[in-house]
Amino acid sequence: MSYLEDIGVRAKKASVNLALMLEEQKNKALKACAKSLVDNQDDILEANNEDVNRSRESGVKESLIDRLKLSPERIKAMSDGLLEIAALSDPIGEVLSMKVRPNGLTIGEKRVPLGVIGIIYESRPNVTADAFALCFKTGNAVILRGGSDAIKSNQAIIKALHNGLEIAGISKDVVLLIEDTSREMVNSMMKMNDYIDVLIPRGGKGLIDSVKNNSTIPVIETGTGNCHIYVDEFADLDMALNIIDNAKTQRLGVCNTCESLVIHEKISEKFIPMLCKRLNEKDIEIRADKRGQEICSLCKAASEEDYGTEYLDKIISLKVVEDIDEAIAHINKYNTKHSDAIVTKDYNNAIKFHNEIDSAAVYVNASTRFTDGNEFGFGAEIGISTQKLHARGPMGLKALTTTKYIIFGNGQIRE
Numbered sequence: 075m076s077y078l079e080d081i082g083v084r085a086k087k088a089s090v091n092l093a094l095m096l097e098e099q100k101n102k103a104l105k106a107c108a109k110s111l112v113d114n115q116d117d118i119l120e121a122n123n124e125d126v127n128r129s130r131e132s133g134v135k136e137s138l139i140d141r142l143k144l145s146p147e148r149i150k151a152m153s154d155g156l157l158e159i160a161a162l163s164d165p166i167g168e169v170l171s172m173k174v175r176p177n178g179l180t181i182g183e184k185r186v187p188l189g190v191i192g193i194i195y196e197s198r199p200n201v202t203a204d205a206f207a208l209c210f211k212t213g214n215a216v217i218l219r220g221g222s223d224a225i226k227s228n229q230a231i232i233k234a235l236h237n238g239l240e241i242a243g244i245s246k247d248v249v250l251l252i253e254d255t256s257r258e259m260v261n262s263m264m265k266m267n268d269y270i271d272v273l274i275p276r277g278g279k280g281l282i283d284s285v286k287n288n289s290t291i292p293v294i295e296t297g298t299g300n301c302h303i304y305v306d307e308f309a310d311l312d313m314a315l316n317i318i319d320n321a322k323t324q325r326l327g328v329c330n331t332c333e334s335l336v337i338h339e340k341i342s343e344k345f346i347p348m349l350c351k352r353l354n355e356k357d358i359e360i361r362a363d364k365r366g367q368e369i370c371s372l373c374k375a376a377s378e379e380d381y382g383t384e385y386l387d388k389i390i391s392l393k394v395v396e397d398i399d400e401a402i403a404h405i406n407k408y409n410t411k412h413s414d415a416i417v418t419k420d421y422n423n424a425i426k427f428h429n430e431i432d433s434a435a436v437y438v439n440a441s442t443r444f445t446d447g448n449e450f451g452f453g454a455e456i457g458i459s460t461q462k463l464h465a466r467g468p469m470g471l472k473a474l475t476t477t478k479y480i481i482f483g484n485g486q487i488r489e
Contacts, residue, residue, distance in 0.1 A: 078262055081217055081250050082269025085190045088247035089215035093187045097164040099244070100211055107238030108156035111203060114234040115149050121230035122199065129223050137327035137386050141197045142224055152203040152231075155454040159207045162452075165471050166213045169480075180482040185475045187213035189271035193456070194219045194260060194285055196277030199227035204447075204454035206235055206249040212474040215248045217270060219263055221277070222255035229253065264289040274469075276457040279384070294469070297460025299329030299412040300384045301442040304401045304427070306418035307338040311345050313439065314417040315352055321415070321441040323356045327386045329458060330413050330445040334381060335392045336401045339365070342394050346370050353390070362392040369394075381408040398423050402430045409433060411460040413442040434460055434467035 075083070111118070122144040129139055165185050172182040191214045195201045202218060209216035220228040228251055236246040252259060264273065264285060272292055275285035279298045286293055303321060305314045321332035337345060342365065350370040353360060360366070361380045362373035373392065380391040381404070395401045405414050415437035416427040424438040435445045445468060447455025452470025459465045465473035 077254065078252070078259070078266060079269075081252065082190075082266050084247040085215040085217050085250055086269050088245050089187070089190050089213075091245070092210070092215055092248050093166075093189075093213040095213065095244075097166075099242075100164065100213075101160040103239055103242035103244045104156050104160040104207055104210065106242040107203075107207070107235050108153040108160075110234045110238035110241070111149055111153045111156070111231070114230070114237065115146060118149060118227065118230040118234065119144060119146070121226035122224075124226045125199075125224050134223070135387065137388075138197060140325065141327045142199065142227070144199060144227060148200060152200050155204055155448065156207045158448070159211050159454060159471075162211070162471060164211060165475055170477060177486055178484060179486055182480045182482075183477050184480050185472070186478050188474060188476055190215045190217065190269055191456075191474065192217045192219070192263060192266065192270040192273045192291065194263065194273070194275045194277070194281065196221040196281055197224055198276075199224045199231055201276060202228050202231045202251075203235065205456055208452075208454055208456050208469075208471060208474055210248055212471050214474055215250075217250050217252065217263070217266075219252040219260055220255070225253065225255055261288065264291065267291055274457055294457070294459055294465055294473075295461045296457030296469075297329075297412055298384045298410050299331065299442075299445075299458075300333050300382060300408060300410045301330060301412055301445075302334045302336055302405045302409055302414040303332050303442065304336040304398075304405065304414070304416045305338060305341065305345060306398060306401075306416055306420065306423055307340040308420040308423065309338075309341065309345075309417040310419060310439075311341065311348065314345065315348055317415070317417055317439070317441050318349065319352055319356070321443050322353070322358060322390055324443055326388060328443075329384070330442050331386070332415075332442050333383065333385050333390060334405075334408065335360075335390060336404055337366070337392060337394050338398075338401070339394050339396055342366070343369055346373075346392075346394075349392075357388050359389045360392050361389060363394060365394040366392045384410065398426060402427065406430075406432050412458060413437065413445040415440060415442050434458065 168185040170183040232251045346369045350372040360373045361376035367373045413435040414433045447468040456469045
């Protein structure tokens with residue numbers, strides 16, 4: 075039996091028992107794992123320090139180092155995330171509907187686990203704990219394959235989680251890490267139809283496209299984030315400035331960061347200089363169209379490619395438009411269906427934006443940085459889906475379930 079087959083067999087077996095586990099047992103185990111993460115903090119930080127140093131030596135940019143780096147605060151946040159998931163209602167077993175047919179059959183629909191979930195992800199070691207907790211709470215075993223840049227961190231986190239599971243009397247096979255980070259191994263993982271029921275990629279466009287194009291397992295696509303903010307002619311300009319500042323500069327290397335701005339021409343001459351001043355203080359380079367450059371000399375020329383780029387860096391694109399219709403058309407052309415926002419005091423424009431923007435999350439007068447499972451009250455997230463089948467937006471517990479029909483009869487036969 076090969077290395078991957080062994081992992082697949084173990085995960086499949088563990089998923090059968092996990093699907094039947096009582097909510098009380100799952101919550102007890104999650105609490106034990108949360109405690110184990112904090113108890114093993116020093117080992118996790120030591121391992122993470124190795125990953126960070128190796129990445130810096132390889133020339134990885136700091137915005138991506140930020141995604142990789144752990145701290146006592148981030149480990150506590152991981153632990154708290156497990157506790158929050160333990161406190162959420164268990165969706166497994168929920169009966170969604172029940173009806174009686176004219177022939178006397180009672181037909182219901184019940185929420186059940188997916189089975190074994192495979193997750194391929196990059197850089198962020200916190201995903202290891204989040205993915206485990208969400209899958210475990212929903213009765214799914216999970217096979218994780220993180221990137222080589224975070225392998226030491228992931229190994230340390232998995233060791234802490236296994237310790238917590240052991241304390242709770244649960245098989246460690248409910249969460250397994252593929253420790254071989256070679257490309258050949260991930261290509262083989264994408265063909266594990268006999269063991270993995272759903273595959274979720276979480277990372278950059280290259281990873282997501284590779285999984286989507288090569289997997290023989292059903293894929294839930296988590297998309298990249300070319301997120302837009304449109305500043306309407308009826309915007310509160312100070313509010314717009316603060317929202318853009320937060321959405322762009324709080325964390326550069328995450329998918330809900332704002333990468334593109336659209337500005338109504340009627341407020342452009344007043345607002346763009348304010349914007350340039352604020353973003354220049356944060357060393358953000360603005361790549362603008364001709365009208366934007368004419369208004370502020372700090373703006374550099376934008377190319378067509380800039381409007382569709384997820385920078386994950388200190389760069390943002392800017393387009394001046396004539397009206398909200400042009401803004402919506404521009405955003406729908408270049409966005410990645412992730413998160414887009416409008417800043418406006420006009421109710422009709424707000425509703426129009428909500429209705430016509432094709433994205434998983436559409437905001438009025440708020441930062442795109444809120445597109446996050448924890449911020450949405452899910453405890454954590456498995457990723458942010460930008461597709462339209464099964465799940466869309468931040469994926470919490472219910473996104474990791476499916477349904478089955480349960481039918482009760484008393485001897486009915488079909489005529």
